[in-house]
Amino acid sequence: MGRRFGILTSGGDCPGLNAVIRGAVLKGETVYGHTYVGFRDGWRGLVYGDILELDRTTVRGLSNQGGTILGTSRFGPYSEPDGGPENIKKVLADLDLQVVIAIGGDGTAAAANRLFNDGINIVGVPKTIDNDLDATDYTFGFNTAVEIATEAIDRLRTTGNSHKRCMVLEVMGRHAGWIALHSGIAGGAHAILIPEHPESLDQICAWVTSVKNRGRAPMVVVAEGFTLPDMKEAYSEKGLDGFNRPRLGGIAEVLAPLIESRTGIETRATVLGHIQRGGVPSAWDRVLATRMGGAVADLVADNGWGHLVALHGTQMARITFDEALGKLKQVRPEYYDEMRVIFG
Template structure:
């Protein structure tokens, strides 16, 4: 009897999720003769046994589709009253499913680790546009987010130049400024503000003024988690998300009037938001996601439960959930200082 595995996508959506699903199903069926189902809407589908069959026909042409055909949610696998390992084991047994592939970020990895320790056969695939998982060099979705942010910078610079304005672009990045750093470098930003490196308003305005004095229109890129030195916490006025964390967004709209008031330079803010998550994945992310999907089919074939796939250099390797969760990957100070010298 063919082995049967379930796939779920949890947490925020991300360009490349469908390519992972496709890679896993194609290799799993072709090489190992496995059968696959998808759990709908993340952990919710696992807890309640809500599935869809996945075969070659279903995953055909998925590489270039954004989002996830399985849906996602903030629902947790231990959510009462129907969550927890004993109930999940019953669901898996009733459906004839031998193991679970969980595709997600830090929260998904934490939940997967706990389920594995509670006796569930589970493996993982790291996913985050923030690129903040230390055990993998890159996560799929990050390259796409950077490309989208870079295009936004390019577009904002043309309108900024036309009106001789300072433009402030806010990108995602709660604790890690990788998107801001990479897109800012690529777009030639005059200042890049990230959560890991506080900068004073005086310094930001000095950079902006210096650019203006050369007859240029200043371009500032800021990550949503950036704080000015006198701010006790990240800027948030949108309540809490599904994980009871403050929903960030709007620091650019705080900075813009402060810059304008301090420098006298007309300043406009743009919050890029969920545009960074949407649309088709870049070629790089399609390739990486497909490789991750194929590699995770090897994991379940080898019964390597409690492991995740990761990218090291150009190799896809196996890591434990503990390794994935050990340290968040933040922008090192020396990497930021390397580019900071050309700000302004």
């Protein structure tokens, strides 16, 4: 008889999570005879033993559904009074579960690594729409977010052209500007502003004015983590998130009046926000997420505790939690400069 594993999704949701769950369950059940349960609402379900049985019927048709059927939360596995490795070991024993599969971003991987070091059999699947994990070439959800942002640029350009306005679109990207860069290139933006490369207000306004002087409506794309040179940190006025990080958002609404005041060009800001994280995943993300689900089924079959699956080129790879943690994949200067020369 095959072994029995638990799956959880933690941190922010993104398109493709359900496809990972489906891929793992289908391959694990078909190839290895494994059975699976899902922990509800991330680490909370693991700490309190709140589970959902997962089988072929449960995961049917999941690859095209956004979000996560398991739910997610910012709850941590060491949260008092009931968290910690000893309680979790008891929960796993009571449920006859041998391994935990944790799907999440850097915070989830850090928590999983701590549990692994405390004696829990655990593996991971990396997830972030920001695509800023250095350990994997791409993360599922990123392609979908870029497609959504590109469509927003296309729509904003038509209304901007009608009114001869400058349009500023803010997209996600705390530490890395991958979504802004890719959607901005695809949408033909006249300026793309990302956290890795601060630009002065004078330079931004010069680009905007150049576009206006050609009779066009300027289109500016900005990542939420972008800073002007005189800003000590990314713009935030929404307090802290569940990991005690500043909740970013609103830099477009700061920039728009500054651009209008400096250039005299009527300027409007749009903050895309959670729209980028919702809805159905793109075909590319469905394929990547399904492959990662199958790869993590292989990983647990090989007793690969303490590892994450990753995409290296076109191949599925395995890396340790230690190798993955704290290493951001940011936009390289030469990549940004390729596009910067055609701004304005």
